[in-house]
Amino acid sequence: MATRSLSHVLGVSDSISGRAWLWRGGTMDLAGDTAGSHGLDHDILSQLLTTRGVAPDDVSRHANPTMREFLPDPSEFRDMDAAAERLAQAVLGREKVTIYGDYDVDGATSAALMIELLRELGLDANYYIPDRLLEGYGPSGEALVKLAENGSSLIVTVDCGAMAHEALTMARDAGVDVIVVDHHKCAAELPPTAALVNPNRLDENDLAASHGHLAAVGVAFLLGIALVRALRPHGYFDDRKEPNLMGLLDLVALGTVADVAALHGLNRAFVAQGLKILGRRERIGMAALMDASRLNRAPKASDLGFALGPRINAGGRIGESTLGVRLLTTRDPEEARAIAEQLSALNEERRAIEGEVQEAAEALLANQHNMAVHVLAGDGWHPGVIGIVAGRIKEKTGKPSIVIANDTDGTGKGSGRSISGVDLGAAIIAAREQGLLVAGGGHAMAAGLTIAAENLSAFTEFLDTRLARDVERARATQAMHLDLSLAPGGLTPDLVTTLDAAGPYGVGWPAPRVAVGPVRIVKADIVGKDHLRVIAAGDDGRSFKGIAFRAAETEMAQTLLHRSKGRRFHLAGRVKIDDWGPRPAAELHLEDAAFAD
Template sequence: MLASQSNWIFTYKDDENARYSDIENLPYSTIVKQLLWQRGLKSEKEIHDFLQPNLENLHDPSLFSTIESAVNRVEKAIELGESILVYGDYDADGVTSTTVMVEALREKGAMCDYYIPNRFTEGYGPNKAAFQEIHRQGFQLIITVDNGIAGTEEIAYANELGMDVIITDHHEVQEELPDALAIIHPKCAEDYPFKELAGVGVAFKFATQLLGYFPKKFLDLVAIGTIADLVPLVGENRVLVSYGLKEMATTERIGLQALKKQCSIDGQVTEEDIGFRIGPRLNAVGRLQDANIAVDLLLATDQEEAEELVQYVQELNKERQKIVANIAEEAIELLEQSGNTEEMDVLVVAKEGWNQGVLGIVASRLVQTYHRPAIVLAIDPELETAKGSARSIEGFDLFKNGMEHKDLFTHFGGHAQAAGMTLPRKNIEPLRKALDQQAKTILTEEDFKPQLKIDATIPLKDIDIAVIKELEQLAPFGMNNPKPNLHIEATPIELRQIGATKNHLKVKLEQAGTVMDGIGFGLGAFFHQLSKESKLEAVVELQINEWNGIRKPQVFLKDLAVSEWQLFDYRGQQSWLKHIDPTCSDQYFVYFKENLYQDVIDAVEARQVIEEKKTVNALYLLDLPNTLEELTFLLQKVESSRIYACFQARESSYFTTLPTREEFKWLYQLILQRQFFDYKVDAPKLASYKGWKLEKIKFMFQVFHELNFVTREGGRIIPKQSPEKKDLTASSLYQSLQEQRKVEETLYLSSYPQLKAWIDQQLNTGAVPEEEMVYGL
């Protein structure tokens, strides 16, 4: 047995009886139709719109309730020659939103500039000091992008200064809306159908309405911000990102060209390129210093300037990675020192000197490590405040639960899975206790295990390049449209650890005659926990592996499980010691014959006596028992999900053929006729005549002697006259050899399925099976 690392949720089980009658005739494979159905696409039109995103399916920006007021105010500002400031945010969504808005305003002829608050000195969103400086510099109109919906007091202050504010945002709406001239926010617009736009998506909508045409040239920026901000990639977001990725491939933006080159992106651009290469680099700027540099890069028109900025961004990203690693290590050390991480349902860790800009990433690391909601705070000892970020697990809504304790915060905002906050230092412990108590009433034991949703079960024979190409039509993947997780059942016929540190797993899987390669990054430890002959279950993604021009399907392993106990067959292999699982903390090594394997016994601290019943992760059987009953007794005392048969049978009795009754009878009649047998002289002659081994002849005479059929006189063996009649089985020597042969045939010479079946029967019944069952006849 091998437990999965994640909690597998078979989403399709809820709907497995559905016939997909409305889409049965569509020209797609069964698995693709099932996945489309799972995603709520249950008509031909819905599927067509999903698989073939079209700009015509985007909603009209005029559906935002106050967007016309916003456009009119911008046009008035342009007409009057007023200065407009775009007030952005320091993450990838914020800097792309800022770029879109600035470019649209400049194209419209506006006098504009942009401002992104410093994460460390000003924090997220509007602040009065910045607004005061903006007013001093003569700006009459502020347009917020990717922020502003929570800035009630700050917007009121801007109004007092005589400035108008247009808010474009997508974050959670709080109890009171700011008194802005216009609020362009999908969740504040009753008539706008799609509520999940990213900040850049909202800015793009405003830019479209402002310019009076569809500015396709901005879609590369829209794709970056939308993917990086982890909003659902469905509906309008799917359309915008699909076209945006195409626009990225041929972008004319000098800054993006330089950034793509730095990221080694050439040709087609994928959502993974954005999520793992471009997005993190743009985010790194605002995490460590002034995010205006990222906007400068995206707006760059000079090749040399763009390359210099990209190099600077690259260095910042490297520095960010080091800082994250250091803080994560310190945070884990602090949590472990507390000694009660298993009792805490919400983790809160704080320290002076931590870089505020990377605390969200650190919180994510803690969630991955402990699978609990995590809040990471940097303490300012002068102001006696703490500021930081939080990340959550699926069952705990950070925004909703955090808002129930808003009195503890100076500032708080975010989403269900991510939040940012500032609070007095004295409130850290009350916050931890309050959220921990809430979590204890909401979360169950299952919630603390990573959730892995499975879309479908698929046989290996159905996995081919054509199906994988069909599945690729579901891209771009992301929130609410994840890469399909498929469930397979197969038997590993090859297992290898790969990578410099052997931390990856390479497998060859077989199911009903179909063989397929699989790769599992970070799953190298499973090498010692998987038996080649045990049927396993796996959650996989499908891939096409190309090597030397040959393309073939393979599975990308995300998690593994084995539902029954496993037998590891190292019989007769001297190298079994190399296969001991170094990650297993509870292993039990047992031997039956004193000193037979003393070197091994000492090396692994093996034991011979079983004192009491116990459960262990791994049970190693080092040698053959004297009887089958001995092993049955052990298997009833020690329960284990993994049993390793390491039998070496160095003194095998199997090939010392057990004489038949007729052979015993013939030899006894011979010595009766001759009345003596000179062993030294006659045994070699008899061995040559009958083709028997000397050991066999010696054994037969030992049995005769034990049964008192013969006696010795000097060097001769003399038959006794009228001995007591006894069956051969009355001889302990005969019984012992019989039992040894039975042990060896059952445990050492049997096939893998036969040995597993025998052990399985002992585990289930404790009864020694009939001889016919043992031999599999």
């Protein structure tokens, strides 16, 4: 292995897409090693971990992230013990409990986790999932009061409630206890509750606050631990088996990845261990969902975000909001199969709707090229897909983006996605406090809002002023960060296995990128609707396949398609296994290219 002094990988300071290629941390150039001969598995694994923030003396703990090593004492979190004791009293007294969840994957998995845990404890809890279109995000005061009137003495909100002051005041006045389990940003003044468990409370201690990256389902899991512990002194398990908390980690993994929570620390342990549970296919609804996704192997973290999660989300976006919870808690295989197939059909419908809204939103971009934050609003846009479209716009432009679906009543529902280094959730909360929004909240990378039409211009200007410097700073540091440089012969299935060992990967724990070159383009064409496919050959006589998804119209694709003759290139991207052929091969999921000479 050679170590280079240059900060730019392969000397690329300006790629075809206009990015510098920089080493993520230490340099690792394997270009001189041939496939299977470098023997550097340990070195690669150690460097992948250290360049993602792991201290050199802590590599072994992070190489195999276990619950034992990363799980904090739940009692460190404010109100955790109060929440656990109130739930314990409900279990002991066989109270009527309702779990009030959000309509996305994090909400569905959080609700399912609480329902399944209480079921194992002998208490059948009800659930309530609001309709995205009719009720919107967060607890409705009217719904909470109605649940109380129907006999619920305890309501647990999951993935919502941290900012629901008015609704929770109505619940308190109706005489029902509410426990809030959330992870969204909080204001200094908290709503009235029996307990509010949220690592992003402003009054949290340092250890609890360091877990602010948890999804709500992760917080719910910690509450589950605290609940079991609270029941022990009451002798509750003298004649019954304690619930299998580890068996709930499949739900935690799915909710964590689908909610794009940062995969470091405890979240990596959640997902790593949860994937093992998922691989056993023990949960009937999860097995049906994998079958509907045509996933016939053990799932990876990426499958949770791109195959399973979108199907659960489709129910809340354009279908029936309860489908996800019903699927994840059913004990009936036939019901599970039917719901999973329904969610798959809804997901296909969602894709078509999303494409229409994205096309309309992109048509508005020309008028906003100087804006730090894109705020795009339109009539007739389906509010169930605006978050996805905001993410697409963000990826296309490299700027935070908010997409708003205007309603006929003069308000609009909006969803935003941000870039690293720009706290969109805090800006949305500030805009609400300035009176520019009817409602709004979120976290650093994602936020939601309701806005009156007459405030749209002022809101757009507010965001541009508040975030312009942060966006400029974040974009100035945007580059292609790479972990390895190698010759084509180094692209092997064994290398993929080595790179996978430092996973699971996701937000905050990026999958490794490699640079390969120099190569000549043997063949380049478009496959599917707009995917670029290339066959590249190196000076070492080895060739490989590369594919760039949804990239047909990019400058990179056009260059490789039409201007590659007689030129050599460096290619950069992520290495994956292509198992379509007679034997597995490594292929490059292409993200960028640069001229090599």
